[in-house]
Amino acid sequence: MTFKNPKIILLKKKLSLPKPWDIIVIFILNILITIPLFLIAHQNLIDLDWILHLDRVIIFIVLIVLIQLLLRLVKTIIILIIFLYVIILLFGTLFGDYGFTRVYEDYRYMIYAMKENPNPQDLIISKLLPFPNKSKIIAAVEYNNPKVRNFAVAATTKHFKNVxxxxxxxxxxxxxxxxxxxxxxxxYVNDPKGREYIAAASESLQHFSGDCDDHAILMAACIKAIGGTPRIIHTGGHLYPEMLIGSQKELETATYYIKEVLFAKESRSQQIHYHIDERGQIWLNLDYTATYPGGKFMSEEILGALTF
Structure with missing residues (x-):
């Protein structure tokens, strides 16, 4: 015969929810817990490149089933679990680098990357260190802005039109x-002293002035606006744009056009500089310090990458 402490029974009653609210709250809490766990799994597991990203769908379903079972086992203290979950994310928001905003940004960026990004493995690179001002930079790359699109189109009629x-x-x-x-x-113009100023692409078009991140944003937006695939590289103290070229065969074609047709003077006796990502895709340097596509890197280190 077992005896239960009345105080413990009373505490469990206070921390539990009446039916059917317990089922609803458990399901909502399940979703809130599953999303950040799924993001961690997505960023660190190899992308099997299945059709419709079915490998990621399976991971999400497995996580949500396991967490649902776990929460049902501890449903008598569900209010305590909710409280701890909110405290953890609140602490991450105020003192760490993973809180409510980061969960939302990562989920939005993951969905965007799955639909648009030809190189989803870049997401693994971008998590080596938190990408500085990531949400602001994504918003600033206004490739759908008519001013940005019109400028990019005008550039294509001004240069190399007869090639x-x-x-x-x-x-x-x-x-x-x-x-x-x-x-x-x-x-090149510095930001205000002691402040990081992120200019939108349409803003930089007014005077073609700004620092490295403003240049990277404008370049990425214009390339994306006319069908190219850009990414912005974070090296710690510097941001710069790169452009997807493709395979080794496409690199050979690009090298010929750069050195023999389009930038023969600027690239004379110079090397073509590029990065190869985890999928073997080749990206050319387009930094403001380079006088031709594939010019010398200001810094070859990669701490993070945002692909558009």
Missing amino acids: KKSGDLRVMIQCFAVFKEIRNNWN
Whole structure:
């Protein structure tokens, strides 16, 4: 015969919820717990590249089933669990780097990357260190803004218009035209002292001035606006843009056009600098310090990457 402490029984009653609210609250809490856990799994597990991202769907379903079972086992103290969950995320928001905002940003970026990003493994790179001002930078890359689109289109009619091209080669050469136009007009200007100022792409178009992150944002927005695939690299104290070229074969084509047709003078006796990602995809440096696509890196270190 067992005896239960009346105080413990009373405490459990206070920490439990009446039916059917317990089922509803457990399901909501399950979703709130599953999302950050799924994001961690998504960022650190190899992407099997299944159709419709079915591997990620299976991971999400497995997590939600396991957490649902676990929460049902401890439903008598469900209010305490909710309280602890909120405290953990609140602590992360105020004192750490993973809180309510980070969960929302990571989930939004993951969904965006699954739909748009040809190189989803970049998400693994971007988590080596928190990407500085990530949400502001994503918002500033206004590739759908008519001013940004019109500027990029105008650059393609100003430079290399008579070079014969079609398909992916045409996109690449037009992106090089955008690089040339921005590079020819860019004026480096520091941020206000003691403050990080993030200029939107449309804002930078007014005077073609700003620091490295403003240049990277404008370049990425313009390249994306005309069908290219850019990414912004974080090196610690510097941000710069890169452009997806593709395979080794596409790199050979790009090298020929850069050195023999489009930037022969600027690239004479110079090397083409690029990064190879986890999928073997090649990205050319488009930093403001480079006088031609694939110019020398200001810093080769990669601490984070945002692909658009």
